[in-house]
Amino acid sequence: MAPEPISPEEARRRKIVGVNAETVTNVTSTDFPGHYPGEDHTWSLEKFTQNFSVQYHKNHPHDAVFSLIGLDASIANAFRRILIAEIPTLAIEQVFVHNNTSIVHDEVLAARLGLVPLTGKLEGLNWLKFRKKIINDDTGDAREEEKKDDGATDTNTVVLKLQIECRWAEGIKEGETDPEKLYVNSNVYARHMVFEPQGNQHKQFPEPDGIVRPVNPDVLLAKLRPGQVVDLEMFAIKGIGADHAKFSPVATATYRLLPTIDIMSPILGNDARKFARCFPKGVIGLEDITEEESGMVGGELEGRAGEKKAVVRNTFKDTVSRECLRHDEFKGKVRLGRVRDHFIFSVESTGQFESDRLFLESVAILKMKCVRLKRSLANIMR
Incomplete structure (x- = not known):
């Protein structure tokens, strides 16, 4: 005897995580084969296509909010982790200090520079290669992996320079106390970083809008007083957030489940x-x-x-x-809950990529991981 079809009320009840005064109930997913006798819950592409949808609630260049509906928590969390740690971006890796007489120590200033988000023409950023490559001897042992630096070339390294000196301003009124009027270049901002194209980089990062530059030119790096100088050369490379947070393309990438409120x-x-x-x-x-x-x-x-x-x-x-x-x-009189398969994502980009593109990049990376897994399984089965 074939089982009766599931009513809409029962289907909704199974998807709601109960939020009570002191407990949370119904937290485990049950839509898998064998849990309900006589019901077929095997995964199929056709069923997934019918149930899955994407809804955008806000889509600004640096801030996006959207819902992924009909997705398992493991896949939603995979997107979140990829957004934080696996989308490659450009950041300053090496700082060569020629002269620094400011009160900010060389190491502190270098750390600040590394955390300044950089942007440039998207095609140019994609054209850049990784300078540090992972070498694996195919043993499958992660301990055998190491980072190999191929050296700086115009295809993997972007050079920026910061040269600034503070001096007294001319024509100062007697009794003036405002540093902005007393001194010239009293503040060192991110906009003082100058892109120095190498090799063919002038084609990949054309002036004026395509050059490599800070996302926010008003980031304060240091304060200077007359006679103090900062003279630096910086090498920026591509990396991922799993290596260092400065390579993470997002300020925040979070999700929450859609709340439900039932007035009984x-x-x-x-x-x-x-x-x-x-x-x-x-x-x-x-x-x-x-x-x-x-x-x-x-x-x-x-x-x-x-x-x-x-x-x-x-x-x-x-x-x-x-x-x-x-x-x-x-x-x-009231029952609270959350919908188990409705994930509300909030993605705040640091500026190198637009927030909606970041999600598409995470989908591409997850797809690439799946292709690698299928290839590995095929090799095992031979």
Whole structure:
């Protein structure tokens, strides 16, 4: 006898993670073969295509918020980890200090320079090769891997220079105390870093908009006073966040599950107003009880036309603080949860790539990993 089809209510119940006053329930996914007798939960591309969707909520160059719906937590977390640690970017790796008489020590200044996000023409950044390559002797032992530096060339290294000297300004009024007016070049900013193209780099990073430059030119690097000098040469290379955080293309890459709020019993009058204050603005709204609702004999709203009732407006804005569960008057009237397969991603780019492109890059990298895995499995089976 074939099993009866799953009702929409039962399908939704299975996907909701229960958020209670002190516990979290139904946290384990059950959509795998054998869990429910007679139900086929084998993975198929057709079923995945029907259920999966992407919804963009905000798409700014440096800040994107989007939802991945119908995805397993392991895959969503793989995207997050790839965004943080495996998308290659350009950052300063070596700093050659010719002269530094500022109060900032050489090591501290070099560390600051390494953390300045750089950008340039996208095609040029993709044209650059990795300078440090991983060599593996095919033993499969990670301990046999080491970093080999191929040396600096125009195809793997970008050169920047920083040469600045502070001096007294001319025509200073008597009694002036503002350093900006007293001195010239009293502050060293990221915009003082100058790109020095090598070899064919002038073609890959054309002036004026395509050159390698800081994302934010107003990053303060040091303060100088008359007679102090900073003279540096910097080598920037491609790397990944797994090697150093300075190569990470994102400031933040996080996700959260979509909250759910189910009002099990009507919340009316002053209780409705108090209930709305338990949530961020816009999550819960107040509506008048209609004549039709109040006319239902035996209903909970009978004879209450015109009174206010609490309704759920937008769970996307909810932070799941559980504040409403602290109050006795709401016990048994509300149920909180999260949708297990609805991931709300927030990606904040450091500026080298636009935030939406970063996600596409993470998809490409995961696809490449899958291709490598399939190839390895095929070699094992031979």
